[in-house]
Amino acid sequence: MSDTLPYIDIPALLETLSGASRVVLTTHVNPDGDALGSEAAMFTFLSSRGVDVRIINADPVPENLSLLDDDSMFETWDAAAHRDVLLDADVILCLDFNQSDRVREMEESMLGGRGQRVVIDHHLHPRPFADGYLTVTEASSTAEIVYDILAHAGFDIDRHTALALYVGIVTDTGSFRFERTTPRLHRITADLLETGIEPMSIHRRIYDDYPIERTMLLGRILAGIERRCDGRASLLAVTREMFVETGTTVEDIENIVNYGLAIRGVEVTALLTQLDEGWKISFRSRGEIAVNDIAAEFGGGGHRLASGARVRNGDLGELKDRIAERFCKALGESR
Numbered sequence: 001m002s003d004t005l006p007y008i009d010i011p012a013l014l015e016t017l018s019g020a021s022r023v024v025l026t027t028h029v030n031p032d033g034d035a036l037g038s039e040a041a042m043f044t045f046l047s048s049r050g051v052d053v054r055i056i057n058a059d060p061v062p063e064n065l066s067l068l069d070d071d072s073m074f075e076t077w078d079a080a081a082h083r084d085v086l087l088d089a090d091v092i093l094c095l096d097f098n099q100s101d102r103v104r105e106m107e108e109s110m111l112g113g114r115g116q117r118v119v120i121d122h123h124l125h126p127r128p129f130a131d132g133y134l135t136v137t138e139a140s141s142t143a144e145i146v147y148d149i150l151a152h153a154g155f156d157i158d159r160h161t162a163l164a165l166y167v168g169i170v171t172d173t174g175s176f177r178f179e180r181t182t183p184r185l186h187r188i189t190a191d192l193l194e195t196g197i198e199p200m201s202i203h204r205r206i207y208d209d210y211p212i213e214r215t216m217l218l219g220r221i222l223a224g225i226e227r228r229c230d231g232r233a234s235l236l237a238v239t240r241e242m243f244v245e246t247g248t249t250v251e252d253i254e255n256i257v258n259y260g261l262a263i264r265g266v267e268v269t270a271l272l273t274q275l276d277e278g279w280k281i282s283f284r285s286r287g288e289i290a291v292n293d294i295a296a297e298f299g300g301g302g303h304r305l306a307s308g309a310r311v312r313n314g315d316l317g318e319l320k321d322r323i324a325e326r327f328c329k330a331l332g333e334s335r
């Protein structure tokens with residue numbers, strides 16, 4: 001790491017936690033399987049040590065991840081009920097994000113608390129807002145880091161915790177096919193499976209149990225796919241109108257960006273999603289093009305092969321052209 005943030009290791013994190021009696025766990029908006037699975041596992045671990053632990057998130061648990069919420073452990077931000085909890089926490093653990101604005105309306109209370117803020121995350125380029133950063137950019141997922149924390153602490157991983165970590169790993173690796181799917185990760189997964197969790201039923205609940213509306217939305221998005229840069233790039237877009245007409249929400253676009261890469265010859269893709277405040281852009285690369293660099297030019301960031309950005313309202317066609325232009329340039333340089 002070339003910057004000067006206060007990076008910490010697992011023993012230092014456990015040391016910090018050992019002195020804490022009230023801990024809050026939080027994660028980014030639109031939480032995914034890794035965000036929620038990491039929280040659920042840390043929740044169980046800290047609870048077992050007698051810590052008063054709460055999970056408070058800006059957004060609720062999406063329906064396809066409700067299998068993580070059997071104990072109703074997740075609370076959705078309500079300023080009146082939660083501000084004091086954040087302000088009084090000894091430690092706030094920031095899981096799976098590294099910029100304070102990723103918790104949106106919770107940001108002020110998270111930053112104003114008297115306790116320590118500690119980031120546990122695997123994304124690149126953390127911003128300064130926390131007192132400690134357990135950042136492992138080589139990790140497949142935050143859940144993989146949480147596994148290491150629990151293993152280091154000698155925690156006996158039960159079936160419930162294993163399920164949470166497994167969901168985090170499966171969702172962040174695209175079911176073991178993305179970069180950072182290592183032999184070590186499969187060994188960790190084997191350890192989780194030893195507890196008796198069932199991959200088939202978990203996968204079915206996360207990926208094969210969508211309401212029909214999502215499939216209708218998928219059809220609309222795929223019908224509008226565009227190939228650019230001599231077929232080496234593709235663009236997908238979903239407008240507010242498409243959400244309204246199919247009765248879907250932004251929650252329903254999870255993973256759809258990957259369809260843009262599942263085309264022969266395509267090396268890089270982007271999915272543009274229209275939100276109230278502008279466009280959310282998700283970038284994916286097959287390997288050669290570093291899309292975190294491209295995302296950075298649009299004010300975002302992320303991983304080399306998966307990144308994102310948000311831009312203020314603008315014309316869709318114009319935005320597509322800007323992205324395609326950038327893609328073609330990168331592809332020209334990679335030849």
Ligand SMILES: [Mn+2]
Nearest residue numbers: 034096141142
């Ligand atoms: Mn993650």
